[in-house]
Structures are given as structure tokens and as C-alpha cells.
Amino acid sequence: MSTFFASVFVFAMLIFFHELGHFAVAKLAGIKVHEFSVGFGPKLFGKLHGETTYNLRLLPLGGFVRMAGMDPADEADYADERAFNKKSILQRMAVIFAGPLMNFFLAALLLAFIFMAQGYPAGTTTGVDKVLPGYPAEKIGLVSGDKIVAIDGRSMDSWEQVAEYINQRPDKQIVITVERDAAKRSFDIVPVKDESGHGKIGIYPAQEMKKMGFFTALYSGAEYTVKATWFIISFIGKMFVHEAPVDLGGPVRVVWEIGQAANTGFYHLLQLAAFLSINLGLFNLFPIPALDGSRVVFLFWEALRGKPVDPSRESFIHLVGFVLLLVLMVVITYNDLLNLL
Secondary structure (H helix, E strand, O other), X not given: OOHHHHHHHHHHHHHHHHHHHHHHHHHHOOOOEEEEEXXXXXXXXXXXXXXXXXXXXXXXXXXXXXXXXXXXXXXXXXXXXXXXXXXXXXXXXXXXXXXXXXXXXXXXXXXXXXXXXXXXXXXXXXXXXXXXXXOHHHHHOOOXXXXXXXXXXXXXXXXXXXXXXXXXXXXXXXXXXXXXXXXXXXXXXXXXXXXXXXXEOOEXXXXXXXXXXXXXXHHHHHHHHHHHHHHHHHHHHHHHOOOOOOOOOOHHHHHHHHHHHXXXXXXXXXXXXXXXXXXXXXXXXXXXXXXXXXXXXXXXXXXXXXXXXXXHHHHHHHHHHHHHHHHHXXXXXXXXHHHHO
């Protein structure tokens, strides 16, 4: 799968589920929805169904759900009884929260699918998964798929035994016996000494994969989503207190990562998509103007003071936030290009 098609696939999926959350809860709340669009820019395809137009647009870098009552300049629309602004604070909060929550739900579904179809790592075997270039294993001809059955005539039953034996023999010749294509082959090899003084030959173990049942996979998918979310929050906190390096990536870096994952395999691509979906959901909950989190803050403020913020003022704040996000995106994209080049 090429980087382009893989990127379109991932971006479209993340955006569709996010906007579907807003759309579905808006419909449940009885809000009139004018448009459901995936992508920005010129319309590639559109279809009117009922009162809503469903559009696919050129640039798959976002999307939107246009509801009645979102634009105070349209007085007739703003006064509609089915307008967004006419609904209760809890209903409007539910509509806003639904987008990010759908991204977490998507991540859990993708992980559950991976656990059912591919399985999860249940441990290592004595099989060789990867051979690092430039290391002794590559030089003597070990390849991915080999199974180490003995070293110096001693039977090897686990990867721990293999690693321990090699680690204790830096710069000493050993004989590795592997099973390849139902035949056994022996190789003389000298482990190199790493910075800690251990012997290394440059191989990674194969993982033993076990497939999960439907309900177990759903539970594990949700559990891993929660753990990944907490890991991201913790990392962001460490960046603020300078305990971790500032590591921000924009569309260019994301596309590069998607291309790398696609070249590795479809399940790796889905795993990256799940991680990106968690990031998107979490990012949208930040109280930054123009994001869902800031709209929730305005609704909380409305609940505290008993009346809404002036719509034109709120729209201006969101506009300023959107411009600042675009500027930040340009800076991050510039840094991404420098790093990649």
C-alpha cells in the first residue's frame, strides 16, 4: 500500500469517526444538521438525503458537521427551534464531547480487531524475527525465520536462554545451530561487545501471537486505549516540566510514519491509526479556541453565569484560535521537513 493511499485511508477514517460522533448525537438531540463533510476545500462528491447534505471534499485533513444555530449571522437559522443554540447545555455538551469520544472508541475497535485477527504478543520464541544489518548474524548468513535450536551443542528452549548464553560470551567464538526449511545448519559466530560489555550478534526474537475471542478482544482494546491515553497525558506533563523533550509532529511527520507502518504491514498500519485516533481525541479535548475542548469551556461558563457568552465574541475567539493553530501547524511542518531532509 503506497504512502498516499495509506494516508488517505487513515486520515479519512479518523475524521469520519470524529464527525460521526458529533453528527449522531446531534440527530439524537433533535438538532437540524445542514451538512456532514469529510475533508476541506472543493467538493468532490455530495448527496442530499433528507435535510442533510453529505459531502466528500478534496483535502482529507479535517471535516465538519454544520448544524443550525452555529452561525449567529444567520438570524433565521439561529432562531430555528431545532437549532444547536436552542438545546440545553447538557445536550450541547454531549454533541461536542461525542466527537473526541468516538476517536477513543475507534482506537478500541481497531485494537480489538488486531487482537482477534493477528493476535497479541504472548511471549518470545527461539525464532529469529529480524537480523540487524552490519552485525555478526547478518555477516554469517542468519535470516529472518531461522529457529535457534542449540548453541555450542546445548539445546535452547527459550529466548531467555539464547540471550543469556550470547550475552556472557562477547568476543568469543560460539557455534549456533538453527533450523531452516526443516533442515539444521550450524554457523561459527563471534558476538561483538556492546557498551555494557555484553555479547550481541544483532538479532531480534520472533513473538508468539495468540488470538483473542470477540469479547476479550473488546475488553483488551478498551484497556489498551485507556493505558495509551494515560501514557500520552503523562508524557505531555513531563514535557511541561522539562522531564521529557518537546516532541511535536505535524501532517508531514504523520504521513511519513503512516508510510513506514504501511510498508511494515496492514496490522502495523491499523495499530498506528489507533494511536493517532487517541491523539486526535485527546488533542480536541484541550481547552484551545477552535477545538472541541474550548467549546465545552464556554458551555461550562454559560452554566455558571446563567446566560451564554455573546455569540459574535465567542466566534471571534474561535477564529483567533484557528489562525494561531494554522500558524503553529506551519511551524511544526517546517520543522518536520527539516528533520526528514
